[in-house]
Amino acid sequence: MASSSSTSLPLHICHGNKLTMIINRSHAVLHSIAISFLIYYRTSFLFHQPTPIIIPWLLLFTSELILSFIWFLGRAYIWRPVYRTVFPERLPNDDKLPAIDVFICTTGPDKEPTIGVMNTLLSAMALDYPPDKLHVYLSDDGGYAITLHAMRESWSFARWWLPFCRRFGIKTRCPEAYFSRTENRDSDSENPHNFMVEREKIKEQYVLFKERVRRAGEESKFKDKGVYTASDHPSCIEMPLLVYVSREKRTSQFHHFKAGAVNLRVSAMLSNSPYILMLDCDMYCNDPTSARQAMCFHFDPEMSPSLAFVQFPQAFRDIRENDIYDSEVRSAYTILWPGLDGLKGPVLSGTNFYIKREALCCHSIRKDIDLRELKDSFGPSNEFINSLRQDYKKPNLNDNGEASNMLLEEAKVLASCSYEDHTKWGKEVGFLYDSVAEDFLTGFVMQCKGWISAYVAPSSSSRPQFLGTSTTNLNDLLTQGIRWGSGLVDVALSRFSPLFYGSSRIIVPSSLLPPSLVLCHHPSSLSP
Numbered sequence: 154m155a156s157s158s159s160t161s162l163p164l165h166i167c168h169g170n171k172l173t174m175i176i177n178r179s180h181a182v183l184h185s186i187a188i189s190f191l192i193y194y195r196t197s198f199l200f201h202q203p204t205p206i207i208i209p210w211l212l213l214f215t216s217e218l219i220l221s222f223i224w225f226l227g228r229a230y231i232w233r234p235v236y237r238t239v240f241p242e243r244l245p246n247d248d249k250l251p252a253i254d255v256f257i258c259t260t261g262p263d264k265e266p267t268i269g270v271m272n273t274l275l276s277a278m279a280l281d282y283p284p285d286k287l288h289v290y291l292s293d294d295g296g297y298a299i300t301l302h303a304m305r306e307s308w309s310f311a312r313w314w315l316p317f318c319r320r321f322g323i324k325t326r327c328p329e330a331y332f333s334r335t336e337n338r339d340s341d342s343e344n345p346h347n348f349m350v351e352r353e354k355i356k357e358q359y360v361l362f363k364e365r366v367r368r369a370g371e372e373s374k375f376k377d378k379g380v381y382t383a384s385d386h387p388s389c390i391e392m393p394l395l396v397y398v399s400r401e402k403r404t405s406q407f408h409h410f411k412a413g414a415v416n417l418r419v420s421a422m423l424s425n426s427p428y429i430l431m432l433d434c435d436m437y438c439n440d441p442t443s444a445r446q447a448m449c450f451h452f453d454p455e456m457s458p459s460l461a462f463v464q465f466p467q468a469f470r471d472i473r474e475n476d477i478y479d480s481e482v483r484s485a486y487t488i489l490w491p492g493l494d495g496l497k498g499p500v501l502s503g504t505n506f507y508i509k510r511e512a513l514c515c516h517s518i519r520k521d522i523d524l525r526e527l528k529d530s531f532g533p534s535n536e537f538i539n540s541l542r543q544d545y546k547k548p549n550l551n552d553n554g555e556a557s558n559m560l561l562e563e564a565k566v567l568a569s570c571s572y573e574d575h576t577k578w579g580k581e582v583g584f585l586y587d588s589v590a591e592d593f594l595t596g597f598v599m600q601c602k603g604w605i606s607a608y609v610a611p612s613s614s615s616r617p618q619f620l621g622t623s624t625t626n627l628n629d630l631l632t633q634g635i636r637w638g639s640g641l642v643d644v645a646l647s648r649f650s651p652l653f654y655g656s657s658r659i660i661v662p663s664s665l666l667p668p669s670l671v672l673c674h675h676p677s678s679l680s681p
């Protein structure tokens with residue numbers, strides 16, 4: 154529980170449901186007794202009655218033991234489920250809030266429609282947070298000219314959209330979602346006529362913006378990437394506030410998918426905010442107060458020193474009524490994550506989390522640390538190493554919010570694909586490369602190193618903090634399932650295998666969490 158600096162009232166409270174806990178634990182005890190009897194029965198049969206059917210009997214017993222072990226690991230989830238309530242209105246004044254860098258990742262317009270990505274971008278720019286403390290980076294992993302062009306268009310449209318949202322207290326700050334709603338009672342404006350006139354004006358601008366982006370997408374200069382392709386292009390950076398980043402990609406160098414695309418170095422050069430919000434390009438900010446909700450934990454003097462990230466659930470807006478494939482992954486966000494939150498916190502879930510930059514860069518830089526040692530970890534850039542030494546507090550921008558040409562040149566060097574050679578990026582620093590499930594692996598290693606996390610689900614009366622699109626057809630679902638499964642197998646077989654790596658450092662039952670995630674949540678991932 155945290156107290157705001159101005160009052161003694163807590164910024165957040167954590168409550169568990171005692172009755173659920175008692176029922177869960179009693180059930181676990183009863184079930185364990187039943188399993189013990191079963192094991193006793195099988196063992197005594199094996200010792201006392203040697204029969205010709207010994208092989209099937211042994212096979213059956215082995216499978217029962219494996220299933221019991223998986224069941225045992227899964228108990229960690231229900232051992233101590235907790236729920237959080239936040240009080241963002243008790244945060245200190247805006248001038249005391251820390252800056253936030255928002256990272257939105259996209260791979261290309263073929264799979265991820267440009268206008269959808271721009272909507273996510275606009276919703277992030279419109280977060281209810283001091284505008285000078287919000288920096289939005291679009292990481293375009295394909296390096297598409299159309300994405301950069303659409304981003305410039307979004308910048309122009311944002312000049313209409315952001316003041317409108319702030320003036321009328323609009324809650325749905327993703328323009329597409331806002332204008333496609335029929336009722337539009339989102340504002341409690343005192344002057345409804347004025348509001349409606351203004352709304353129509355903005356809607357007109359939005360339609361024009363969409364049309365310009367659509368037309369540009371059809372132009373050959375944007376369709377044709379010239380000599381470059383999505384996996385072979387140089388780096389490119391545009392700014393300010395809204396920053397376009399496309400890291401360099403070469404076919405000769407492995408790119409490590411999203412983990413490689415999330416470029417912490419470029420943002421350290423420009424804004425260097427102490428907190429980072431990660432977003433998938435199809436996941437927009439549905440509640441503008443999420444940043445302040447996260448700050449309720451990061452401002453907690455007791456929790457903050459070891460708190461790596463605050464995770465929000467993934468909610469989806471395209472779930473069909475029957476959801477036959479469970480695209481909503483409901484059990485994860487309603488049962489498992491609150492269960493993990495009662496222990497050491499939820500696992501990193503790829504998107505919708507506010508993370509401390511320091512947790513991703515491993516450690517704060519001690520003043521006495523050797524420069525050579527720093528360069529071995531972070532690469533040769535002196536500018537980048539200086540940014541670490543500034544303790545993540547001083548943005549490198551001038552009074553107009555602009556970066557010098559020299560800084561932009563340095564940022565390009567940092568975005569090059571060879572910069573990471575012979576450094577610890579991806580091995581110990583940043584998002585880890587050992588698995589395609591970079592989120593799970595990075596979060597798990599962080600927790601092994603002593604960091605904790607918190608989970609904030611929306612209350613029944615409030616709106617989901619983030620809304621996105623899910624996989625609704627079997628083909629996409631299988632592709633995603635295979636990627637997640639193989640990502641977890643990568644982890645299970647890597648030097649970070651949870652069966653060995655975390656166990657000695659995390660106390661039981663927390664140590665059971667990662668292996669239980671692999672075994673219970675994705676048991677298929679262990680099958681060949």
Ligand SMILES: O=c1ccn([C@@H]2O[C@H](COP(=O)(O)OP(=O)(O)O[C@H]3O[C@H](CO)[C@@H](O)[C@H](O)[C@H]3O)[C@@H](O)[C@H]2O)c(=O)[nH]1
Binds near residue numbers: 589
């Ligand atoms: O090479 C890549 C691949 C993906 N992405 C981006 O990563 C995000 C997630 O990719 P997606 O293909 O949509 O994966 P999902 O399975 O929907 O995503 C879940 O699983 C991923 C791990 O497999 C996490 O990274 C995601 O945050 C999590 O939401 C998207 O914004 C992509 O644009 C890249 O930038 N580069």
Ligand SMILES: [Mn+2]
Binds near residue numbers: 433435622
């Ligand atoms: Mn996705």
